[in-house]
Amino acid sequence: MAEQIVVSGVGVWNPEFTITNEELVNSYNTWANSYNEVHKAQIENGELTAKPLSSAEFIEKASGIKQRYIYQKDGALDIDRMRPNIPERDENTLSDQAQIAVAAAKKALAEANKSASDVDAVIVSCAYTQRAYPAIAIEVQQELGIDGFGFDMLVACSAATFGMHRAYEMIASGNARCVLVINPELVSPQINYTDRDSHFIFGDVATATVLESAETASAEHVYEVLSTKALTKYSSNIRSNFGYMSRANDVDPYGPDKLFHQAGRKVFKEVCPLAAEHIEQHLAKHELTPANVQRWWLHQANINMNTLICKRLLGREASAEEAPIVLDEYANTASAGSVIAFGLHHKDLKSGDYGVLCSFGAGYSIGSLVLKKR
Numbered sequence: 257m258a259e260q261i262v263v264s265g266v267g268v269w270n271p272e273f274t275i276t277n278e279e280l281v282n283s284y285n286t287w288a289n290s291y292n293e294v295h296k297a298q299i300e301n302g303e304l305t306a307k308p309l310s311s312a313e314f315i316e317k318a319s320g321i322k323q324r325y326i327y328q329k330d331g332a333l334d335i336d337r338m339r340p341n342i343p344e345r346d347e348n349t350l351s352d353q354a355q356i357a358v359a360a361a362k363k364a365l366a367e368a369n370k371s372a373s374d375v376d377a378v379i380v381s382c383a384y385t386q387r388a389y390p391a392i393a394i395e396v397q398q399e400l401g402i403d404g405f406g407f408d409m410l411v412a413c414s415a416a417t418f419g420m421h422r423a424y425e426m427i428a429s430g431n432a433r434c435v436l437v438i439n440p441e442l443v444s445p446q447i448n449y450t451d452r453d454s455h456f457i458f459g460d461v462a463t464a465t466v467l468e469s470a471e472t473a474s475a476e477h478v479y480e481v482l483s484t485k486a487l488t489k490y491s492s493n494i495r496s497n498f499g500y501m502s503r504a505n506d507v508d509p510y511g512p513d514k515l516f517h518q519a520g521r522k523v524f525k526e527v528c529p530l531a532a533e534h535i536e537q538h539l540a541k542h543e544l545t546p547a548n549v550q551r552w553w554l555h556q557a558n559i560n561m562n563t564l565i566c567k568r569l570l571g572r573e574a575s576a577e578e579a580p581i582v583l584d585e586y587a588n589t590a591s592a593g594s595v596i597a598f599g600l601h602h603k604d605l606k607s608g609d610y611g612v613l614c615s616f617g618a619g620y621s622i623g624s625l626v627l628k629k630r
Contacts, residue, residue, distance in 0.1 A: 259427070259428060259469060259470070259471075260469070260470035260471075260480055261424050261427045261428060261467060261468070261469060261470065261480070261481045262467070262468060262469075262470045262473050262478045262479055262480050262481060262630065263420075263465055263466070263467055263478070263479045263481060263625075263627065264367075264368040264369075264370075264466050264467070264468055264473045264474075264475040264477075264478050264479075265364040265365060265366070265367035265368025265369075265370065265464075265465065265466035265475055266363075266364055266367060266463070266464070266465050266466075266595065266598055266599040266602070267359075267360045267361060267362065267363025267364030267365070267366075267367065267463065267464040267465075267599065268360065268363065268461070268462075268463050268595070268596050268599040268600065269356060269359040269360040269363060269461065269462045269463070270325040270460075270461050270462075270586070271325045271326060271327045271328075271356075271460055271461075273325065273326050273327070273328065273329035274323050274324065274325055274326065274329075275323065275324055275326050275329060275332065275333070276312075276322070276323045277312035277315045277316060277321065277322055277323065277456065278312045279333060280315075280333070280455065280456055281310050281311055281312050281315070282333075283332075283333035283334075283335060283338075283449070284310055284449065284450070284452065284455055285309050285310060286335050287307075287335040287338060287449075287450060288307035288308070288309055288310075288450075288452070289309075290335060291307050291450075292306045292307055307450075307452070308452050309452075310452045310456075315456045318558075318560075319456065319457065319558050319559060319560075319583070319587075319588075320558065320559025320560070320581065320583055320584055321456060321457070321583055321584060321587045321588070322584045322585070323459075323584075323585060323587070324456075324458065324459030324460075324586065324587030325459045325460050325461055325586060325587075326340065326444050326459065326460050327340065327342065327352065327356070327442055327444055327460040328340040328341060328342045328444070332444065332449060338449040338450050339445065339447075339449060340444050340445060342445065350395070350399060351386060351387070351392065351395060352386060352442060353380075353385065353386045353392050353440045353442050354392050354395040354396050354399060354440075356440045356442060356460075356462040357380060357392065357396045357438045357440035357462055357464070358396055358399050358400060359462060360438060360439075360440065360462035360463050360464040361378075361396065361400060361436055361438050361464045362400075363464065364436065364438075364464035364465055364466050365436070365464075365466060367466075367475060367477075368466035368468070368473075368475045369474045369475050370434060370466055370468075372400050372401040372402045373403075374433075374434050374468075374472075375400075375402045375404065375434050375435070375436050375466075376403075376404040376405075376426075376431075376432035376433055376434055376435060377404050377405055377406060377423070377426060377431075377432045377435045377436070378393045378394075378396055378397045378400075378402055378404075378405075378406035378407075378435075378436045378438065379393060379406065379407060379408075379409060379419045379422055379423060379435060379436070379437045379438070380392045380393035380396060380406070380407075380408045380409070380419075380438050380439075380440065381408070381409040381410075381411065381415040381416060381418060381419030381422075381437060381438070381439055381591065382408075382409075382410070382415050382416075382439050382440055382441050382442075382590065382591055382592075383410065383412050383413060383415060383441060383443060383446075383590035383591060383617075383618075384410070384441075384442070384443060384445075384446055384496075384590075385408050385410065386442065388500070391406060391407055391408040392408055392440070393406030393407050393408050393438070394406045394407075396438065402436070404432070409422070411591070411619070411621055411623070412494070412590070412591070412617045412618035412619055412621060413494075413555060413557065413588075413590050413591050413593075413615055413616065413617020413618060413621070414486075414555075414591060414615045414616060414617050414619065414621035414622060414623040415439060415590070415591035415615075416437070416439045416463065416465075416591035416592060416594060416595050416615055416623075417484075417486075417591070417594065417613065417614065417615045417623030417624060417625060418486060418621070418623045419437040419438075419439070419591075420437050420465060420467060420481075420484065420613075420623075420625060421484040421486055421623060421625075422435075422437075423435035423437050423465075423467040424467060424481055424484050424625075425484075427467060427468065427469060433468060433469050433472060434466065434467070434468040434469070434472065435466075435467050435468070436464060436465075436466055437464065437465045437466075437467065438462065438463070438464040439462065439463045439464070439590075439591050439592045439595060440462040441460060441461055441462065441463075441589045441590040441591060441592045442460050442462075443458045443459075443460060443516075443589070443590050444458065444459075444460050446458075446496060446498065446515055446516050447515065447516060448512055448515040448516065448517070451512070451515075451517070453520065454516060454517060454518065456587070457516075457557075457587065457588045458516070458587055458588050458589070458590065459586050459587035459588065459589050460589070461586055461589040461592050461596065462592065463589075463592040463595035463596060463599065465595060467481070470630075473630075477602060477603050477629070478629070478630045479602070479611070479627040479628065479629055479630065480627065480628045480629075480630055481625055481626070481627060482542050482625075482626040482627065482628055483538070483541060483542070483625075483626055484623070484624070484625050485534065485537070485538040485541075485623070485624050485625075485626075486621070486622065486623045486624075487530070487534050487620075487621070487622045487623075488619045488620065488621045488622075489530070489619065489620045489621075490619070490620075491526070491618075491619065491620045493518060493519040493522045493523050493526070493620075494516075494518040494519075494523055494617060494618035494619075494620075495513075495516075495517060495518070495618065496514065496515060496516050496517070496618075497513050497514050498510075498514040498515065499514075502514065524558070524560070524561060524564075526620070527561070527616055527617075527620060527622075528561055528564045528565050528568070529568065530616070530620065530622060531555075531565050531614065531616045531622055532565050532568035532569055534614075534616075534622045534624060535565075535569060535612055535614055535624055536569060538612070538624050538626055539612070539626060541626075542626060544610060544626070546569040546570050547570070548610055549578075549610045549611065549612055550578070550605060550609040550610055550611060551578065551579075551580075551601065551602070551605060551609065551610075551611035551612075552566060552569075552574060552578055552579040552611070552612055552614075553580070553594045553595075553597040553598040553601070553602075553611060553612065553613040553614070554566075554579060554593075554594055554597065554612075554614055554615075555593050555594050555614060555615040555616050555617065556581065556582055556583040556586065556588060556589065556593025556594065556596065556597060557583070557588045557593065557616075557617065558583075558588070559581055559583060559584075562579060562581065566578075566579050580597050580600065580601040581597075582596045582597050582600060590617070591615055591617070593615070594613050594614060594615045595613075598611075598613055602629075605629045606629065607629055607630060608628065608629065609628070609629045610626065610627065610628050610629075611626075611627045611628075611629070612624060612625070612626055612627070613625045613627060
C-alpha cells in the first residue's frame with residue numbers, strides 16, 4: 257500500500273496595514289486628474305490618452321474586492337510616489353520576504369504540532385522573490401533552525417499548489433518525511449498604482465502549509481492528499497517583464513511592462529473553462545464527481561471567475577459555505593489565495609469529507625490537490 261501523505265497544518269499571516277477601495281480610488285483619481293491637467297495640450301492634440309477615473313463601486317463589481325492588506329502603506333497612496341516606501345535592509349538583516357514567511361511558517365508548524373527538528377525541507381513558492389539568490393527558503397530555514405535543505409519556486413499564482421506538489425512527491429519518494437511549504441506573497445512593489453485596470457487587484461500576505469507522512473501526523477485537523485495534478489499552457493495574457501535583462505536591454509527597469517499587467521477579458525475567457533475541466537478530470541481519477549465535494553478552496557483572483565467555474569462544475573452557483581470567498585478582505589494574493597480560503601474554512605468539515613484546493617494563473621498554470629479529511 258502506498259504511503260499516505262497529509263496536510264497537517266496551515267498558517268495565514270497578514271500585515272497590519274489595509275487599503276480600502278475608497279482610499280485607493282481617492283489616491284488614483286487625484287493622480288489621474290493631475291496627470292490629465294499637466295498633459296492637457298497633448299491629450300487635446302491626440303498625442304496622449306486621458307487617464308480614466310475609477311470608483312469603489314467599479315472595483316467591487318469587477319472583482320469582488322473591498323480592501324487589501326499591504327506590507328507598507330506609506331508611499332502607496334502618495335500621488336507623487338504611487339508605490340510603497342519600503343526601506344532597503346542591510347544584507348546581514350532578515351529580508352522582508354523571509355520575515356513574513358517565517359511568521360506564516362510558525363503558525364503552520366504550531367497547528368501541525370511540529371517543531372523545526374521535525375522538518376526536512378523548506379519550499380518557498382510564490383509569484384515573486386525579492387532577490388535571485390541566496391534563496392529566500394534557505395534564509396527562512398536558517399531563521400527557523402531547520403536542518404535539511406530549502407529552495408525557491410516561481411510559478412505565479414499557481415506557486416502554492418505547485419509547491420505542495422513538490423512536497424508531496426518528496427515525501428512519496430522517501431526523500432523527506434515532513435516538508436514546510438511557504439508562500440510569502442509580497443506583491444505590492446510590483447503593482448502599477450497608476451493603472452486603473454490593475455491597481456486594485458493585489459494584496460500582501462503570507463501562507464504556509466505542512467505536509468508529512470500520515471504516520472507522523474498528530475494535528476487535530478488532518479487532510480489526506482489523494483493526489484495532485486498540474487497543467488501548464490503558454491500564454492502572455494498575464495505578464496511581468498521585470499528582470500536582470502533590463503540592464504543589458506537599456507530600457508526602463510520599472511516601466512509599465514515590467515510591472516504586473518494582463519489582458520483581463522482574455523484571461524477570464526480562457527482560464528475558466530481550463531480550470532473547470534482540469535478539476536473535473538482530477539476528481540474523475542478517484543471516481544468522484546463535483547457533487548461529491550463538500551468544499552472548494554479556489555484561487556482568489558476574481559469573484560466572477562470563481563462563480564463561473566463553480567457553475568460549470570456544479571451546474572449551479574456554489575454557496576458561500578461550499579466555495580468560500582476571501583478576496584473581499586484580502587484581494588488577490590497571488591498564489592496564497594486558495595491557501596487562505598483553506599486556512600480559514602476547513603475546521604468545520606467532518607471525517608470523510610472531500611475538498612479540492614486549486615490555484616490558477618499566469619503561465620497559464622493550474623495546480624490542484626484532492627483532499628479527504630481523516
